[in-house]
Amino acid sequence: MSDKSHDPNQMTGAAMIVRALIDHGVTDIFGYPGGAVLPIYDEIFQQSEVQHILVRHEQGAGHAAEGYARSTGKPGVALVTSGPGATNMVTPLTDALMDSIPLVCISGQVPTHLIGNDAFQECDTVGITRPCTKHNWLVRDVNDLAKVLHEAFYVATSGRPGPVLVDVPKDVQFATGTYHPPRKSDVHRSYAPRVKGDATQIRKAVALLAHAKRPVIYSGGGVINSGPEATKMLRELVEVTGFPITSTLMGLGAYPASGKNWLGMLGMHGTYEANMTMHDCDVMLCVGARFDDRITGRVDAFSPGSKKIHIDIDPSSINKNIRVDVPIIGDCGNILGDILQVFKAEAKKPDIKAWWQQIAQWRARNSLYYRKSNEVILPQHAIQSLFEATRGRDTYITTEVGQHQMWAAQFFGFEEPHRWMTSGGLGTMGYGLPAAVGVQVAHPDSLVIDIAGDASVQMTMQEMSTAVQYELPIKIFILNNQYMGMVRQWQQLLHGNRLSHSYSEAMPDFVKLAEAYGGVGIQVHKPGDLDGAIQEMISVKRPVLFDCRVAALENCFPMIPSGKAHNEMLLPEQANDEATAKAFAGGKALV
Amino acid sequence: MNQPASAYFIEDRHDPNETHTLSVLVQNEPGVLARVIGLFSGRGYNIESLTVSETEAQKHLSRITIVTTGTPMVIEQIKHQLDRMIPVYRVVDMTQTKRSIERELAMVKVRGQGEHRVEALRLADAFRARVIDATTESFVFEITGNTDKINQYIDLMRPLGLVEVSRTGVAAIGRGPEGM
Secondary structure, eight states: OOOGGGOTTEEEHHHHHHHHHHHTTOOEEEEOOOGGGHHHHHHHHTOSSSEEEEOSSHHHHHHHHHHHHHHHSSOEEEEEOSTHHHHTTHHHHHHHHHTTOOEEEEEEEOOGGGTTSOOTTOOOHHHHHGGGSSEEEEOOSHHHHHHHHHHHHHHHHSSSOOEEEEEEEHHHHHSEEEOOOOOGGGSOTTOOOOOSOOHHHHHHHHHHHHTOSSEEEEEOHHHHHHOHHHHHHHHHHHHHHOOOEEEOGGGTTSSOTTSTTEEEEOSTTSOHHHHHHHHHOSEEEEESOOOOHHHHSSGGGSSTTOEEEEEESOGGGTTSSSOOSEEEESOHHHHHHHHHHHHHHHOOOOOOHHHHHHHHHHHTTOTTOOOOOSSSBOHHHHHHHHHHHHTTSOEEEEEOSSHHHHHHHHHSOOOSTTSEEOOOSSOOTTOHHHHHHHHHHHOTTSEEEEEEETTGGGGSTTHHHHHHHTTOOOEEEEEEOSBOHHHHHHHHHHSTTOOTTOBOSSOOOHHHHHHHHTSEEEEEOSHHHHHHHHHHHHHOOSOEEEEEEBOTTOOOOSBOOTTOOGGGOBOGGGOSHHHHHHHTOSOOOOO | OOOOSSSSOOOOOOOOOEEEEEEEEEEOOTTHHHHHHHHHHHTTOOOSEEEEEEEETTTTEEEEEEEEEEOHHHHHHHHHHHHTSTTEEEEEEHHHHSOEEEEEEEEEEEEOOTHHHHHHHHHHHHTTOEEEEEETTEEEEEEEEOHHHHHHHHHHHGGGTEEEEEEOOOEEEESSSOOO
């Protein structure tokens, strides 16, 4: 054997990790050091190809990596230490699993001989993260490390994307072994996600679409995950068929909000026209969405008269909540392309004028109506003003979770995919601020705004410090109503208006808080001052906390009430006390 | 049922439950069984019986046989959820193929004297159970068969001085020349 010291592929485990990141095109990672990852941090120190962003809490690293991933289509990478470092990653990993975000987390672990001994900062990381990752690995031999790292990137980004975790004991980081660049044999032979759709199923789908009288396209986050080709095919399909299109929260931007066939978002806080179209349609084409309970409402009354086509890359999404007639497993970009090809060759645009007339009547209900005020800023108005002020700019929006998130989805129009980062499945308050950090790292010259609530934003406020350190001029646009608004809304509607612990009695002074972090604070109370303040926020090239004081008791409508179907929505003008009481009559089981 | 005040429709569906036997071929690697069991507990599926052992050592393959119950929709879900796990090669629904053989092995300890001992031996003979341990006051029987046969045998042993039972759980294989 030749002298191993001259073999460039001989290196320590820690060096392999950095090398693998470079080989996978990673330029930025988010992390927090600690005892069990110090060898890796030592390697990071001695190179310049991978930039490390130091967060203030590991949860922030995870959400930042998610924001980075969703705004670029590339995997996000987080690096955390053992024990608390790993347990703090559980929320972002679960969030990424629910929303199918490609995330690679590398965690340090105590040395192999101490595993199982309750060592300092030891926890069963692979055990804890098993149900919240797509797959995870504990690497006990440095010679397995390269293979596992390459497989981790492949698993995270292929098929239905998701988070993965590689747990690396400290002695494995120190040990020397052989590295190899990525190769096909690194991946389990048992893992082969299907990408191409079945031709027979595609023909069945086209036959249904071609003869539809009342069709609808319902698209989801899968279209965005699939990449630019899927978005292009979706838009072309809408153009070629002339069908109306709605989308889930996760799918916003795949079809432009300014497009003439756009119905707005569907589901619990979706528009009246989107939900009625879903309910009354005769053919539904679901692309890359999963019939979540927030979408379907009461499942036994969900779109009762329709034939349903479901395109999904994950076979377990088929018939999980709603029985469908034509399932097609595969990548939605591929399948939409095939559908288009067959449709163009064999079908012509169905005549659905009557259906559009019906939809126009539903649209005329103006379900997103709200009453403006000269005295107090309405949250809907604040989002609309923000949208107007950022129109034509290179803008990315993240959100926290709650009323502000739903208002952002309703009132901010997205024209392109990858511009909207929100915690859809898990509903993680505190997602938006660190996600904005990640987005800004990926897009340093773009305008990145976290539309936040006063309660959510305090969950991960510490990442303001990260933004200041790395000169990331993120804008935190807080709709401050001093309540956990969505909790309060449910308490009002479902729990006899007993506002149990949904009011924040001690709100920080967000302006002073921004200044304390070294950012800029802006506060606005009056509708007349709003536009000017937003312009000021945009022009500041530093992190901003924007404290937008809004009407405290405004609620989010329209809304599908308890156990009701799409055609039983509560519209804003009906949401007086009596109608609300009636719609939500019953017991108290809140889920 | 009075629908409670929730955005969800909470009433359970009342489709009839079915029992299915699933054969799952997996990569034999650390944690693979925990993944499979975690899936069942995490998603609220039932495990009636679980058998697992390495079956092809060179290829590091293990075969897991799971007997589960659920509505047809839930059974479909279970199969898809198993199939998408990274170390899972194949999932075959042995019940759906209707061409499978299922066997279980049980060791049954019976303690007694006189007429009871004679009766236990006579029944063992009828069920083709073998005596694999004996003392002057006890037997351990080994019996192989499908789950019903073993249940029946155990029921018969109960009045004759049944002490304890150790069962392997169900193993299943398809009939005919083809593998899974």
